[in-house]
Every structure is written in structure tokens, then in C-alpha cells.
Amino acid sequence: MREDFLYHIWKYQKFNSEGLITSAGDTINIVHPGFQNELSGPDFFNAKIQIGEQLWAGNVEMHLRSSDWYFHRHEENPNYDNVILHVVWDHDVEIFRKNDSIIPTLELKDRIEKGILEAYEKLLLKDHLKINCENDFRNFSDFQVEHWLERLYFERLEEKSKLILQLLAETGNNWEAVLFAILFKSFGLNVNSESFLNIARSIDFKIIQKISNSQFSMEALLLGQAGLIKHEDKYSLELMKEYEFLRNKYSLDNKYLESPQFFRLRPDNFPTIRLAQLAALYGKKKSIFYDLIEANTVRDLKNLFDLEISEYWRTHYNFGKTHTRRNKKLSSNFIDLLLINCIIPINHCYSGFIGEENEQYIQELISGIKLEKNSIIQIFNELRPKTANNAMDSQALLQLKNEYCDLNKCLQCELGASLLKKSPKYI
Numbered sequence: 001m002r003e004d005f006l007y008h009i010w011k012y013q014k015f016n017s018e019g020l021i022t023s024a025g026d027t028i029n030i031v032h033p034g035f036q037n038e039l040s041g042p043d044f045f046n047a048k049i050q051i052g053e054q055l056w057a058g059n060v061e062m063h064l065r066s067s068d069w070y071f072h073r074h075e076e077n078p079n080y081d082n083v084i085l086h087v088v089w090d091h092d093v094e095i096f097r098k099n100d101s102i103i104p105t106l107e108l109k110d111r112i113e114k115g116i117l118e119a120y121e122k123l124l125l126k127d128h129l130k131i132n133c134e135n136d137f138r139n140f141s142d143f144q145v146e147h148w149l150e151r152l153y154f155e156r157l158e159e160k161s162k163l164i165l166q167l168l169a170e171t172g173n174n175w176e177a178v179l180f181a182i183l184f185k186s187f188g189l190n191v192n193s194e195s196f197l198n199i200a201r202s203i204d205f206k207i208i209q210k211i212s213n214s215q216f217s218m219e220a221l222l223l224g225q226a227g228l229i230k231h232e233d234k235y236s237l238e239l240m241k242e243y244e245f246l247r248n249k250y251s252l253d254n255k256y257l258e259s260p261q262f263f264r265l266r267p268d269n270f271p272t273i274r275l276a277q278l279a280a281l282y283g284k285k286k287s288i289f290y291d292l293i294e295a296n297t298v299r300d301l302k303n304l305f306d307l308e309i310s311e312y313w314r315t316h317y318n319f320g321k322t323h324t325r326r327n328k329k330l331s332s333n334f335i336d337l338l339l340i341n342c343i344i345p346i347n348h349c350y351s352g353f354i355g356e357e358n359e360q361y362i363q364e365l366i367s368g369i370k371l372e373k374n375s376i377i378q379i380f381n382e383l384r385p386k387t388a389n390n391a392m393d394s395q396a397l398l399q400l401k402n403e404y405c406d407l408n409k410c411l412q413c414e415l416g417a418s419l420l421k422k423s424p425k426y427i
Helices: 003-011 114-124 142-170 175-187 189-201 205-210 215-225 234-250 271-282 289-294 298-303 332-353 359-367 375-383 391-405 414-418
Strands: 028-032 044-051 054-065 083-090 105-107
Touching (some): 003 054, 003 083, 003 114, 142 359, 142 391, 175 205, 175 271, 175 289, 175 332, 205 215, 215 271, 289 332, 298 332, 332 359, 359 391, 375 391
Antiparallel strands (some): 028 044, 044 054
16 A cells, blocks of 8 residues: 555545544544645645644644654654644554654544445556556546546646746747747657757857848758768768858857767658758748747648758758658648647747637647557557547647556546545445
8 A cells, every 4th residue: 555545535535534533532523634735744734623622723644654754754854843633544653743742643444445445456556457447447438538638638738838938038038049949859859859959059049040041051050050960072061161150150069969869760850851941941031939829720830831941951861872852841740749749838838928818729729630649549549449539639648648657646647536436335
């Protein structure tokens, strides 16, 4: 058993509350259980509990055994001085305050319904092949699943927003510069996301705006700063010459930047190609942020990424070796990823920045994008057909798997917690 089970039991009061007494025999009346504390300190704060004739307001601490209080050295921490009730599974020793008075203790092991314990053991204490609730996932109602996935999507969106807000502070609220950095990160995909982000951060966005009328100069800047220009042919020599000019003019430094990786990437995802595509995007316009913000539909957004890569890269994936000519436009699937990981989170943050609510608009946008296909989405769709129908669902399921299922946070999951239902018999 884990303490999170006790948190769940206490939070939702899923125990026999008739005739509650402390280990010392005083009556207990729970007026309010308090609010769960996700930070350091006692587990629940602002509880109201009547013990005997006295009504107390303060914190509640929970342990599997009373003696864990001393094992965790709470007696040395002043944050625990105002604990008014110690709730435990098994009371094995009395706990004292600094003034030698006993901290009232409530033991729960004989007050938990048998059905709840059985459900908990089935969910978290037995081996499973895919996810803990795999045998029950099909049976959740459509309303339960849809409601929880919607919450999970916006939870994931808030996580994506953290970097955006950090960049906003770094750039002095320059939304164009923030978009530039987040686009770079997205173009790098999983393999090169951090490398691309660091490249973007190493370039003052004012430089991008100054050379935005030249796709060639933009290519030289991006490929040169990434350390990817190799002396293989005439074009590479021209790019290097231009990069050296820009590097000296704008005092650029790429000494400590990690070069992007090619390993295990399909040619269309080579960093040279992705950076050339970014050069095509920023080599024709000084700014694109407000165009993206003012776009109303997924189609409008996708049209903004209809770019033409330079002639050299239509016959190359890297410097030197040529291949049959290809346009190398951004694929529809790749643009979907840009919308999911960059454009929609930026839009969400900007709306919050200017004080506007846009949840419905965001929901319409993300729901209009095809679902992602990967092993995680496949798991859920196998357990419950058509769990994911669009990108909002697939993003939510990624959040569910990574932040709840894999971490055994079933009791913080709306679906998992619903499985701990009451049965008519107590132990």
C-alpha cells in the first residue's frame, strides 16, 4: 500500500465515519477534511476537525504507520507544528508535539470498505501488460472519457506554455522572437529540438528581421550558426563566405552550440533540410506572428507554411551529393505537428497575455487536426476502439500515459479514481 491511497480515501471521505475516535479515545467530527497540498509540508491544509469538545483548524498529516512521523523527522520541522490530526493506516506508536502533548491520531485500517481495497489492489498492486486499468478501460462511459481527455489536453497545453512564457520574459515580450524560437524547436522534432532551440536563442531576432529580404543570407546564417556548412561544392563555399560576413558583422558566436544530429533521421528530416525550410519561411517576410494569430482556420494556418525551398536543396539533402530534383515542401503531417506543438500553444499564451478567453477556439482548431499515430495511441485504441479521433484526443492520451499511467498516478486520474467504488461491506 502507498500513501496516495490514504490521500484518496481522506480527500473523498471513503471510509466508515461513524463513531470516529482518536487513539486516546476522544471523539472526532470531520467538519472539513482540508485541501490536498501538492507541495512540501503537511498533506492537507485548512482542515476543520472537532476533537472532543474543541473545534480545531489546521493541517492533517498522513502516514501508513504512526512511527513514519519520526522516520520522516517531522518532529524537527516547524512546518508540522500546526498538525491537528495524524491520519494513519496502522497506529503503532503515539506521536508527541514539542511540548510533549500527544498529536491526535486516527487509524483507518478497520474502516475502509472491502470493495475499495480490492479495487485498489487490482489497479495498483497487480502486474499489467499495458496500463493499470487495462481490463476496465473499455467500460468507462463516453462522457467520462471525453471529459477527462479534454482536461488532459489543456493540462498538456499548459505544460507546453511554460517554455513560451519563459522565452517571452527572455525577449522582453517580443512575440515574433518567441515564435521564431518555438518554431525552431518544432522543426527540430524530437531528435534535434533542443539543438535547434539553442541555435535560435543564439541569434538576436533583430538580425533575422534585418536580413529577411534574402533567403540566401538566411540560409547562410542558420546553417552556419548550426555548424553544418561543409566545403563540398561552390554553393557551400558561397554560403560559408556569407556566413563569415554575417558572423563578423553581428558578432555571432556558435562555439558552444551542439551541432544537430543526422543519425536515424529520414532524409526529409535532415537538419540541413529543416533549416533551409526555415530560411525559406523567414527569408521572405520580416514577421509572421500576427499572420498566424489572425488566421481563423486550420487551412488558413497551413497556407502560411506553403514555402519554396531554395534550388540547391531541391537536389541535395546535404552538401555535395545530388539526387533527383524534388520540391521538398512541408508535408501536411509535418505542418500538423507545427500546429500542435507550436502555433496553438503560442496562440493560447498570447490570448492569455492580452486577457482574452480562447478555449473554444483552441478546441475547434486542435479537433480539426488528424490524430497522431504512435504506439501510445495504438494502446488506447486497442483497449477501447476509437478512444482517439483527432489531435486533441491523441495529445490528451499522451499526457495520460506519460504523466499518469507510467507514474502510477491512478488515484489522481479521473478514470482510475472512479474504479474505487464503495461496496456495502466493511472489513
